[in-house]
Amino acid sequence: MPGILVIAETSEGNVAPISYELLAAARQLAGQGAGAVTALFAGSEAQAKDLIAHGADAAVAATSASLTGGTAENYLPVVEAALAASGADIVLLGQTSLGRDLGPALAFRLKTAVAMDCVELKIAGGRLRVTRNAYGGNARAEHTWKAPLQVATVKAKQFDPLAPDSGRTGSVTVVDTAGDSRVKVLGTSKAVATGIRLEDAQIVVSGGRGLGDPSAFRMLEELSSLLKGATGASRAACDLGWYPPAQQVGLTGKTVSPNLYIAVAISGASQHMAGMAGSKNIVAINKDGDANMVKVSKFAVIDDYKKVIPALIEEVKKLA
Amino acid sequence: MCTPIGLRQQPIHRRRRRNRVNIIVCVKQIPDPETPASSFKVDEAARKVIPAQGIAPVVNPFDPQATEAALRLKDATGEGKVTVISLGPDSARDAIKHALAMGADEGVLLNDPGFEGIDNFQTAVALSKAIQKLGGADLVLMGRQAADWDMGVVPAGVGQILGMPVVTVAKAIESTPAGLRVERVLDDGFQTVEVGLPAIVSVSNEFGGPRYPQLRQIMLAARKTVQVWSAADIGLGSDETGAANRWLPLEALYVPKVESNVEIIEGDSPEEKARNLAQKLRAAKLI
Numbered sequence: 001m002p003g004i005l006v007i008a009e010t011s012e013g014n015v016a017p018i019s020y021e022l023l024a025a026a027r028q029l030a031g032q033g034a035g036a037v038t039a040l041f042a043g044s045e046a047q048a049k050d051l052i053a054h055g056a057d058a059a060v061a062a063t064s065a066s067l068t069g070g071t072a073e074n075y076l077p078v079v080e081a082a083l084a085a086s087g088a089d090i091v092l093l094g095q096t097s098l099g100r101d102l103g104p105a106l107a108f109r110l111k112t113a114v115a116m117d118c119v120e121l122k123i124a125g126g127r128l129r130v131t132r133n134a135y136g137g138n139a140r141a142e143h144t145w146k147a148p149l150q151v152a153t154v155k156a157k158q159f160d161p162l163a164p165d166s167g168r169t170g171s172v173t174v175v176d177t178a179g180d181s182r183v184k185v186l187g188t189s190k191a192v193a194t195g196i197r198l199e200d201a202q203i204v205v206s207g208g209r210g211l212g213d214p215s216a217f218r219m220l221e222e223l224s225s226l227l228k229g230a231t232g233a234s235r236a237a238c239d240l241g242w243y244p245p246a247q248q249v250g251l252t253g254k255t256v257s258p259n260l261y262i263a264v265a266i267s268g269a270s271q272h273m274a275g276m277a278g279s280k281n282i283v284a285i286n287k288d289g290d291a292n293m294v295k296v297s298k299f300a301v302i303d304d305y306k307k308v309i310p311a312l313i314e315e316v317k318k319l320a
Numbered sequence: 321m322c323t324p325i326g327l328r329q330q331p332i333h334r335r336r337r338r339n340r341v342n343i344i345v346c347v348k349q350i351p352d353p354e355t356p357a358s359s360f361k362v363d364e365a366a367r368k369v370i371p372a373q374g375i376a377p378v379v380n381p382f383d384p385q386a387t388e389a390a391l392r393l394k395d396a397t398g399e400g401k402v403t404v405i406s407l408g409p410d411s412a413r414d415a416i417k418h419a420l421a422m423g424a425d426e427g428v429l430l431n432d433p434g435f436e437g438i439d440n441f442q443t444a445v446a447l448s449k450a451i452q453k454l455g456g457a458d459l460v461l462m463g464r465q466a467a468d469w470d471m472g473v474v475p476a477g478v479g480q481i482l483g484m485p486v487v488t489v490a491k492a493i494e495s496t497p498a499g500l501r502v503e504r505v506l507d508d509g510f511q512t513v514e515v516g517l518p519a520i521v522s523v524s525n526e527f528g529g530p531r532y533p534q535l536r537q538i539m540l541a542a543r544k545t546v547q548v549w550s551a552a553d554i555g556l557g558s559d560e561t562g563a564a565n566r567w568l569p570l571e572a573l574y575v576p577k578v579e580s581n582v583e584i585i586e587g588d589s590p591e592e593k594a595r596n597l598a599q600k601l602r603a604a605k606l607i
């Protein structure tokens with residue numbers, strides 16, 4: 001009996017949004033004949049109901065303390081156990097810090113491949129077929145697997161979570177196995193995020209290298225807070241130390257899909273686009289009319305941001 | 321299993337002076353990831369990228385950072401050796417030469433017609449065999465991902481194959497009596513971990529810029545040895561190489577279509593354009 005094992009993640013006691021997205025993807029595959037959906041998560045049984053309401057047929061709670069703040073090595077034995085128990089031939093993980101580590105480790109351990117950062121998944125001829133970005137987003141690649149077990153990580157914001165259905169029922173089992181890890185966690189520091197989380201914001205104002213000056217981010221923050229949004233940055237800006245890496249948008253940063261994305265002095269390299277191309281409406285503010293960001297925008301202002309942003313802030317204040 | 325050499329066998333009080341740290345760095349040559357979308361072309365039938373005219377291939381940008389990490393650790397521990405491995409076509413020799421010019425000691429090019437079209441998984445197997453043939457290492461450094469396929473799986477792969485612990489997405493690496501202390505970049509912050517040697521560490525852009533090779537070093541690098549090993553030299557069978565034996569078959573490769581429907585906001589001054597933009601956004605109920 002095949003099936004899908006979803007590696008769900010929790011953060012601060014809640015199921016992380018990516019996990020709901022994975023369940024939505026898994027239900028879609030189940031609808032195409034991929035079998036039952038089992039959600040494995042490290043946490044208490046209380047969260048199991050939530051996972052089932054969002055699409056899981058069964059939940060496996062991994063309760064070992066070593067999983068909290070652990071590394072991929074801690075997780076491998078429990079995932080292998082859940083895989084054996086569920087008989088799943090598909091494993092889905094989020095393209096998160098955990099998924100980036102655990103997905104490849106699990107795949108190699110079980111002598112199969114993992115497709116990273118998938119944007120589309122479907123069942124064709126009884127097997128998983130995925131689409132992912134390659135070459136920074138300049139190309140799309142479609143893959144299948146040679147070995148029976150198919151492991152994939154899924155990019156954030158590609159699937160809308162299902163509306164929770166509290167009428168759904170499913171079995172909940174507990175496993176307390178966990179492995180030792182040769183990688184010891186000494187400490188974790190959370191980025192201090194003020195205001196709305198980047199991934200949750202309906203409006204994002206991002207700045208790039210073209211700002212030329214880290215203090216310009218204060219201006220962008222003023223605009224985003226007036227709009228009740230969040231502030232992001234390109235990697236070039238983060239690499240210069242102008243903004244924290246946790247606020248980086250793109251292939252190796254966050255994936256956002258707000259209603260409005262305002263890109264200020266960002267050229268629109270494919271790797272940046274990979275993190276925000278799903279935005280419903282894009283506005284480019286760039287002095288170069290040929291910039292790639294301008295091409296993908298709904299509206300573009302071709303001018304110096306130093307003059308445009310203060311005037312935009314004034315006008316937004318008036319409209320408020 | 322890898323044979324640990326150096327570090328761990330040294331009595332602790334002698335470590336500073338008598339250490340010989342043996343580091344392997346894996347570097348990949350790729351099409352320039354900053355190639356503008358307009359110059360990026362794919363041969364859909366062959367499922368291959370067509371090299372862009374006039375844009376030379378480059379070293380995967382994270383890999384010189386891995387090389388930099390290796391050189392700094394070698395400097396910090398005193399004696400040691402940094403060996404660079406690249407699997408790729410003849411031109412991948414340039415990626416090795418770049419690392420040698422930065423200060424690495426020796427190079428190995430894995431080059432074989434059977435490597436054409438292989439995937440990251442077959443690459444991990446080949447690199448593991450090459451590392452074994454070199455006698456293992458205290459530390460294997462790689463980039464967090466190669467900016468062609470953007471997978472980020474080879475470090476974990478070599479770790480699983482050789483039984484070495486893996487630490488990914490490193491921002492800072494420091495040698496400690498227990499092995500290494502590594503600061504990692506997480507989705508929402510940073511994590512500090514400790515790992516014993518031998519180990520694999522993959523390096524991210526947050527590590528900081530690599531050194532630029534000086535002219536003198538470029539000339540010295542020309543004299544450093546680069547061995548060339550075929551698939552057979554590292555004990556790979558014909559059932560392990562070639563695109564036909566990919567673990568993750570490539571069924572299609574194409575350039576996604578992007579349509580442009582941009583409205584350029586008019587105005588006589590930047591201020592007027594800003595006002596017009598605000599009005600448009602309000603009319604569209606976006607703000």
Ligand SMILES: Cc1cc2nc3c(=O)[nH]c(=O)nc-3n(C[C@H](O)[C@H](O)[C@H](O)COP(=O)(O)OP(=O)(O)OC[C@H]3O[C@@H](n4cnc5c(N)ncnc54)[C@H](O)[C@@H]3O)c2cc1C
Pocket residue numbers: 136207208209210211233234235236237248249250251252253254264265266267268269270271272275285286287288291303304305306353354381466467
């Ligand atoms: C594997 C890999 C992963 C990557 N991951 C990411 C990622 O996650 N996120 C990311 O962002 N990048 C990523 N990159 C980097 C990416 O390729 C680009 O280098 C980067 O996005 C460029 O940032 P930028 O647009 O801020 O800078 P630039 O490309 O330098 O663009 C600056 C822009 O500012 C404009 N400008 C300058 N002055 C003004 C002014 N006064 N007023 C208005 N406009 C002005 C310019 O016209 C230009 O368009 C990655 C690269 C690789 C290889």
Ligand SMILES: Nc1ncnc2c1ncn2[C@@H]1O[C@H](COP(=O)(O)O)[C@@H](O)[C@H]1O
Pocket residue numbers: 346347348349380382383386405406407408440443447461462463464465466467469470471472473474475
């Ligand atoms: N062909 C190759 N030759 C040498 N090193 C490689 C090769 N492919 C991948 N690597 C190493 O593995 C890292 C991650 O690559 P990948 O898993 O392919 O994204 C790269 O940054 C390199 O350090």
